[in-house]
Amino acid sequence: MTLRDTKVTLSHGGGGKAMRDLISEVFTCAFEPESKEDQARLMHDALLQPGAQLAFTTDSYVVTPVEFPGGDIGKIAVCGTVNDLAVGGAKPLWLSAAFIIEEGTDIALLRRIVASMKAEADKAGVKIVTGDTKVVGRGSADQVFITTSGVGVIPADRNLRADNIQPGDVAIVNGVLGDHGATILAARGDMMLTSDLKSDCAALGHLMEATCNAVPVRACRDATRGGIASALNEMAEAAGCAIEIIEEALPLRAEVKGTCEILGLDPLYLANEGTLVLFVAEEHAEAALAAMQSVDTGKEARIIGRAKAGNPLVTMRTAFGGSRIVDMLVGEQLPRIC
């Protein structure tokens, strides 16, 4: 061990020995990339199958606080990119991770984040094969920002696109809605809320593999920022058909409902980090549910609605038998006065 500092300083981004020590003793010792070259060289049997397609995605992660009940920024950075691949039907294989670190950040915090990324990558069956580190002055970033890119392989016979959705198809979610958004709201402490909620942050590659192997999935999206409402609106728009969800079928924890009641927020727009919605033909709905429920991250899978012929609108049948439009969110949800 040559890294003696407890906090990141600008010298850790300077390209010299301090930077080399930080990289080797915090990052590469955990991620264990096969080579220390600037590029990762990738080979996998799945690539050799005729008709297989490469899938490539990238995303940046900023979250306050960086550690919260149920996860941290590193876990989200792995799960989010794995999920971007998985919901497109790809088997996630490799990730890159680029860190922008604020001067003064605790190295112990970085180590926790990196350990959490490694644990989540192992669980998801992906490798973090390349990366980058930059240090910026105090105030130029909020502790740490992470960009992860991911590469996966889509088998030849798989085509998941929102415009595949047909009227009559059934919409299924894998788990409860809004836990992540409500957890972050409480964890920020601005609202003086306390709760036992945990983020739903999870990688969904295995869930998608199990489901796609069991039934032909028409389309899938993860319901991250903007919540389930935004994901469904995007799908309705792409498919050119209506989607109706049933209020009583929506899986919402009492605590999430309560937080939303207090703050005047709508749980349909709260962010999720381990929730997806997929569409299958009605005759495959039961088999899809069974396949999803066989995987940990799909235990609470359930049907929440279906696609219908008509204008690309998302509507919700309320418990009263009334109906209302669930539109795209404008801006961000802000807590109300009273």
Next chain:
Amino acid sequence: MRYVEEFRDPKAAKVLLAEIEKVTNEIGATKEKPVHIMEICGGHTHAIFRYGLDRLTPEGIEFIHGPGCPVCVLPMSRVDECVEIAELENVIFTTFGDAMRVPGTRKSLLQAKADGADIRMVYSPLDALELARRNPDREVVFFGLGFETTTPSTALSIQQAAREGLNNFSIFCNHITVPEPIKALLDDPHMVLDGFVGPGHVSMVIGVHPYDFIAEDYGKPLVVAGFEPLDLLQSVLMVLRQIRDGRAEIENQYARIVPEHGNPVSIAAMADVYQRRPSFEWRGLGEIDASGLRIRDQYKAFDAEEKFGIGYAAGPRNVQEPEGCECGAVMTGRIKPTACPQFGKGCTPEMPLGALMVSSEGACAAYWQYGGRRAVEAAE
């Protein structure tokens, strides 16, 4: 009792809806000759749309969305003053979240924050007080906003600050009261109203008697209502029964929360800290006598208007509302939001022009969010 689910029971709703239909027929109200019921509170407007109550109730009932959204009725000049305070050096400006997007002449608080002002969202003035304790070298200003529901907590924060002798905490007081604008609406010769659903959270503080004049002087019924869908349906039914029976009374549907005479501790704190302004400007409605509160001289040290020489302390400032806004006509029930020439064109939640599109609880924003936007698109 969990106190939420039982007030959303579809079976009970069906019973109430059937009874509402029966009484509406007994009154003889039709789509052409409807009963006009004003829900004063923006929270009620939002609940009506969220649960689709407007579509479930008979066509003979027309809901008129009242002025009860404190964010919506805030005049542009006051937003300008907020921005001016927030942009002062060394100030931490604290506000409720939904006031962030209200447009001022130059910018909203959200835009001022992006331009570098230290503006922070809080959920209570007591959170602002805590910020003041933790930042003794900075001036912490809280944007006191809202009706009687939020007014007591601001009063308590001032009393607490006085007890602690804090000298870096002040309130930009924009608190307003509910009964006065209702009186102004009732005095409006254009107004056609048959009854009111009153805001439950306000009565939790002031009780039901401040509304007595509505029944006694104007002969209109008012029912203080809770915010769950069954609360609203039951309150509408209570208003309808009064109309059918030719009665005009102030009734309390929300008795599980609302004490007849209100909350004495809150009332005492308000009386201690505030006095009425001679008049206060309401966006879309103009000046309304005795409808706003200011901080008493005894607590002058905590009054941001005095501290920064701004607002009413600096004399009146006349800021023109954007042209073509029909907020006043919508708020008095003369037109529906969709009939405003700016609705969905110059005025959307992304770029709100008028007051009622600003807050999620404004009538126009509710119309937009729950389908009005599509109605506009379909008509084109």
